[in-house]
Amino acid sequence: MSFFGAPVFFLAAALFALGIYGFMTRRNLIVVLMSIELMLNAANLTFLAAARGTAQANEASSYAVFVILVAAAEVAVGLALVLAVFRLKRDSDIDAARDLRG
Amino acid sequence: MNLLREELSWITPELCLTLFACVALLVDLFVQKGRESVMVGFFSLMGLLATAFFLYRQYGVTPPAQPVFGCMVVDPFSTLFKLFAVGALAFVVLFTMLSRQTRPDGYGEFYFILLCAGLGAFFLASTYNLLLMYLGLELLSIASYILAGYAKGNRRSGEAAMKYVIFGAVASGVMLYGFTLLYGMTGSIDLTVIGPKLRDQFALDHGTIPISVATGLCLAGFAYKISAAPFHFWTPDVYEGAPTPVTTFLAVASKGAGFAALLRFLQAGFIPDRTLGGPEAMMGYSDKLGTLVAVLAALTMTLGNLAALGQTNLKRMLAYSSIAHAGYVLMGVATMNREGFSSVLFYLVVYYFMNLGAFGVVMYYANTTGDEQIDDLKGLGWRSPLVAITMVAFLVALVGLPPTAGFIGKWFLFTAAVKKGFLWLAVVAGINSAISLFYYFRVARAMWLRPEEEAKYATVHASPAFAALLLVLAVGTVWFGVGFDSLLRYCDYSQNLLR
């Protein structure tokens, strides 16, 4: 069973890199938020993998719980802002084209 | 039970701030329409005053030997930064009460979120625990995202907040991953434990690559918070798009808290105790890290200053100027020694006065004329001399010329850098200060030029309250340039990280 620490660690690194990749290549704001979630999941997995087999396994679990809560808060605020910006865009359609040039 | 009470007594400032944040939220419900701004603002100010009182009582008291509640450090360093945050919040609240730019319906929510952002800054400045540091950073960040997007209906505000939330979330995610790597390598989340563990690893010569990558990832998050290169690109857009009082908060309180956390992180994790004598490898590593920070500092100030040259919008120019100032402060961080850290604290206090003042003038100008362009400042010196004179004081301080505090602050940073052997950095900073003269001077000149045609805007006098605020800041800016002894002593005393 000792093979778990390292593979999970690699897996987390891959998730993190994919999150960074999504953040850099996608322009859709909601997908970017999802990529950020991937990164946070990677961090949580690393916590768990790091504490695996030590006396601190529960400690790592509680860190991960905090991270999950913060992630929820971040997504809520991010989505609220996305909604607000989209609503304003629809309100003033003239400006939409200029925005896209970005 | 007694133990609990004693521990609680150490965190009264935090409790007080939280309590008054909730009071502000609730008061809003019971105040008659139209008077919310004043009433809720008044309660927030009371809360800040009470918090400052509790903080003041901690001044000079022997700090607790153990972290309070196992994770919070109460020491002069954290108290200085908490006072810093409270002072900045007080001015932001006052600016908001006097501003016409932030006029949405929810005042209670605004002040609540503002005070909670201050709470985040409190925790950021007073912990060695990486988890608590992350949570404090997130509280500060999430509150800042909301505040930046507070002027609903204004699309620039919304888009600025959008940009802020995306880049902020990524930066904090990267930092968190760095924290987890540190946790993986040392098995602890407490910097006071991580430091010695890293020392052992250096002693065993366990390859520095993993440590470097973890540190680099963590630094990315801090660099984002203090808007240092290469993570500064969000700053101009967010500063320009956010309501001016919020911009002030971001430029002063948020940046100060970021520096507090950065100093603690570097000190506990990577600077060996030279009296005890760490392993050679760690000494070398901390010097290398210092050089990295020095390079970042040079990059940050150069990018900020060069970009500021071409700006026509006053707020945007000040945003780039605040990036440049982050670079100057990083000079002190790069020294990784006691003198450098003290000069960082001193410069941050100075920065507080001059930047609050400059943003205050911008807000005054935008309120009276609905305008933020530098060229349209023409004739301000003749229309409202008081505001223009204070602005000149702030600008002179921002350049770093005597007799203002900006000069003294920069002097300490420069000497600390030179003594450490960063002569090249001091030269770069000197050239940068010379460059900055151009764009600050452009603002001053615009204000005192007599407009050719009849003044575009009618004479508007600053309200007495507002004039008083600006005067206080201007007097502070000049005062600490002359009688800086007491402030210097206080900063030296508060810099208890490195002895």
Added chain:
Amino acid sequence: MELLFFLLFAGLAIAGAVATVWMRYVVHSAFALMGTFLGVAGLYVLLGADFLAITQILIYVGGILVLILFGIMLTPPDRTERNAKRVIGFSASLVAIALFLAVQIGSVVRWAEKSNLEAPKATAAPIGRELLRPDGYLIPFELVSVVLLVALIGSVFIARRRKAVRVDDSSTAAILAERGTLQQKAGA
């Protein structure tokens, strides 16, 4: 047996992540993300963190993902998605991946040393006790509740529709916005 489950969950997580990043339509990405969340939850179970696994499913799949789906439904389909940045992003990501793998390899050496494991126990009760112990995570626990309160109030405030537009403010805002965009044009 355990190896089989590990491969299953790891594959689910990675495949979900890849699909999240690559799918053209946002909704597809969101459903792919659910795969990742479930896979990660499965890994948590294998790692002996049952409480965390349940939390992951409840909050990520039951909360965050539903929120994201609502966000997708409430915003118009985005046709601005372009792949112009893909090349830069791709190379940069490759560097990032290489870098991270290098670190992992460097640190994994010490990783395996710790891994002599006992049978996992239920973790909910000890974690709950830790969360409310004064010297444990009481302060982070209270702080995170403030974070959630701020996020709750703030996002409700921002997402709420405006009640009415006041004339004086919107004009100021319009002037500022107009000038800003003009300047942006000049800059570009």
